Amino acid sequence: MTPGSAPAPAAPVNCVAFRADGRRLASGTQAGAVTVLETSDPSRPLVLTEFAHRSAVLAAAWNPGASDLLATGSADGTAAVWRVVDDRPPHLMKVLGGHPTAVTGVSWMPDGQHLLCQLADGRAAVWQAFGETYLGEIEDCVRLDVSAAGLVATVGANGFVAVRDLAQDRVPLAGRAAPAVEACAWSPDGSTLALARRDGAIELRNTHLDPIRTIRAGDAPLRSVTWSADGRHVLAGAYDGVVFAIDPSSRPVWRLTDPTIRTRSLAVGGPVLATATFAGRPYLLDATSGTPLTPGLSLPALPAPTRPFRGGVLAAEGRVVTAGPPDNRTIVVEHDLRVGAIDSLADRVVVSAAHQAVRVARLDPVAYEVERGITLRAPEPVRTVALLGTAESTVVVAASYEFRLYSWTVDWTGPPVGPTPAGEFGAGIAALQRLDEQRLTATDNRGELVILALRADGALSA
Numbered sequence: 001m002t003p004g005s006a007p008a009p010a011a012p013v014n015c016v017a018f019r020a021d022g023r024r025l026a027s028g029t030q031a032g033a034v035t036v037l038e039t040s041d042p043s044r045p046l047v048l049t050e051f052a053h054r055s056a057v058l059a060a061a062w063n064p065g066a067s068d069l070l071a072t073g074s075a076d077g078t079a080a081v082w083r084v085v086d087d088r089p090p091h092l093m094k095v096l097g098g099h100p101t102a103v104t105g106v107s108w109m110p111d112g113q114h115l116l117c118q119l120a121d122g123r124a125a126v127w128q129a130f131g132e133t134y135l136g137e138i139e140d141c142v143r144l145d146v147s148a149a150g151l152v153a154t155v156g157a158n159g160f161v162a163v164r165d166l167a168q169d170r171v172p173l174a175g176r177a178a179p180a181v182e183a184c185a186w187s188p189d190g191s192t193l194a195l196a197r198r199d200g201a202i203e204l205r206n207t208h209l210d211p212i213r214t215i216r217a218g219d220a221p222l223r224s225v226t227w228s229a230d231g232r233h234v235l236a237g238a239y240d241g242v243v244f245a246i247d248p249s250s251r252p253v254w255r256l257t258d259p260t261i262r263t264r265s266l267a268v269g270g271p272v273l274a275t276a277t278f279a280g281r282p283y284l285l286d287a288t289s290g291t292p293l294t295p296g297l298s299l300p301a302l303p304a305p306t307r308p309f310r311g312g313v314l315a316a317e318g319r320v321v322t323a324g325p326p327d328n329r330t331i332v333v334e335h336d337l338r339v340g341a342i343d344s345l346a347d348r349v350v351v352s353a354a355h356q357a358v359r360v361a362r363l364d365p366v367a368y369e370v371e372r373g374i375t376l377r378a379p380e381p382v383r384t385v386a387l388l389g390t391a392e393s394t395v396v397v398a399a400s401y402e403f404r405l406y407s408w409t410v411d412w413t414g415p416p417v418g419p420t421p422a423g424e425f426g427a428g429i430a431a432l433q434r435l436d437e438q439r440l441t442a443t444d445n446r447g448e449l450v451i452l453a454l455r456a457d458g459a460l461s462a
Contacts, residue, residue: 010280012262012403012427012445017060018269019067022229024048025267025274026070026084027282028057030403030426034072035281036084042272042284043293051082051090059105059265065112069093071129073103079117081129096127098134107146109166118144122157126166136170143183147190151207155181161195161209176209183224188231196222196236198337198355204234204248215250218242219318219338221355221381223263228287229270235287237263239355239381239401240340243275245290254290258283259430260445262401278428278445305342305352314350316342321352323368330368333359343434345387349394353382358398360410362391374416376408386432386440388454395454397422397440399429405442409458422460423452 011031018025018039025037025045032053037045059073063081070082077099083091096117105118115129116138124138138144140156147153151173152164159179162172180198187194192212195203198221204212220238227234233245233253241261245253261283262276273287284293305316312325316339322329333339335354342352350361358376363369380400388395389409396408396418403425408418427444434440439453452460 010446012278013265013276013280013282014056014058014262015060015265016267016274016276016282017062017070017265018267018272018274019062020064021067022269022272024062024067024084025269025282025284026060026062026072027274027276028053028060028072029280030056032056032074034060034070034082036070036090037282039269039272039284045282045284048086049084049090053078053080056102058102059118061106061108063108063112064110069112071106071108071115073106073117075102077101077103079103079106079115079127081115094129094132096125096129096132096134099125105144107144109146110148110150114166116144116146116152118142124154138164138170143181145184145186145193147186147207148188149190151186151190153184153186153193155184155195161193161205163193163207163209174207174209176205178203178205178209182222185225185227187227188229192231194225194227194234194236196225198222200238200338202234202236202246213248215246215248217244217246217250217252220340221337223381224266226266226268226273229268233287235266235268235273237261237266237275239263239383243273243285243290245287253288256285256290256292258292262428305339307342307344309344309350310347314342314344316340316352319354321350323350323363332363332368332370333361333373335359341382341384343385343387343432345389345394345437346391348391349387351385351387351396353378353385353398355381358382358385358396358408360394360396360416362394362412372412374410376416376419378406379419380404383429384432386434388434388437388440388460389458390437393458395458395460397432397452397460399432399442401428403428405429405452405460407460420459423450423462425450 011029053074056075063069079096081094102120107116117125124141126135141154143155161178162175183196200218202215224237241259244255265276267274321333337354361373386397405423406419407422410416427446
């Protein structure tokens with residue numbers, strides 16, 4: 001390192017994708033870099049090549065018919081097809097542009113010719129990739145997966161799940177309601193579709209979308225799902241950095257917790273599971289045992305949400321927030337999903353977050369009865385919350401599991417004002433901590449800290 005210089009900070013990894021033989025792993029970062037690793041020895045992955053998009057790389061997929069072709073999707077609305085050969089520089093073959101929003105996912109059809117581009121506005125574009133021919137789109141599609149037989153499963157914004165055979169018709173072969181689904185994945189043999197839900201459960205359905213069984217994996221909202229290479233286990237990731245394997249009878253196989261893991265993307269290559277991370281490089285672990293193969297990333301699990309309150313305690317237990325003496329607490333807030341974060345202000349105002357629902361309650365000055373409660377809807381799932389201001393004019397601050405910070409102003413006499421973007425952190429936000437009624441700290445996943453304060457107009461500034 002040249003004296004006086006510093007290494008560029010490692011950007012969070014957004015996506016991971018294994019080649020079919022499990023010997024190459026592609027990853028894309030928030031800074032726009034694509035890295036291809038040689039993973040024959042997954043405990044010592046070697047960088048083979050790196051290249052870049054103009055903006056964040058959000059998706060990657062290897063071609064099933066040509067092992068040297070890699071598709072990538074970017075935040076600038078473009079998808080690209082690259083030829084990646086070990087002994088020569090990567091070559092950009094095709095650019096599929098004109099999408100009105102970010103390309104958040106790319107999936108090849110089994111013929112290796114057609115590419116599906118998942119878009120951030122809830123649609124999927126269908127391309128003949130090598131002719132650069134746009135063939136149309138799939139509506140109401142926030143998640144999708146393609147089976148080995150070419151069946152396309154899609155999850156809509158309101159939980160409607162559909163299965164299509166695009167080679168025959170774009171009209172669904174089957175469609176069923178499946179509320180609160182966050183992700184879907186076909187089994188390796190294409191016979192079973194796994195649906196990961198916000199309540200922590202995984203539904204298994206057949207190709208007609210008839211229910212097979214529901215696997216109870218926990219109560220944390222799930223973000224991603226895939227299968228082991230042999231199809232014996234379902235692998236899933238929760239928003240809070242938990243990755244686990246479970247068999248179809250709900251028997252747990254292994255479980256790993258690490259806040260630096262981003263379960264936005266999971267990929268299986270033979271016996272290895274790769275995940276996205278905030279640590280600047282993919283996280284590799286043994287898919288059979290859950291043993292980490294990547295050293296130096298593991299962090300302790302976050303403690304259960306609890307804090308002092310009126311000489312007692314404020315605590316979250318599952319979907320319920322309670323307050324009072326440790327042996328006689330009163331329920332003050334109930335959510336539909338597990339509560340992941342809480343805070344209180346002036347022993348009077350309580351806030352709790354469960355996925356995208358943020359509930360604020362002002363309690364009676366003496367009793368634990370709720371005088372007034374407000375439910376806020378965050379634009380993204382919430383990792384942690386904090387309160388500033390006073391019991392009469394309260395500012396609610398919420399950090400997402402990604403990079404953004406939001407705030408609302410609640411004066412209890414009218415509707416809340418917000419959500420207002422209050423900041424963006426390149427490595428994501430790990431924690432919020434109030435210093436006093438006007439200031440808080442936000443710490444990112446690299447340990448960097450920013451102090452934010454309320455201005456006279458009630459807005460947050462760094």
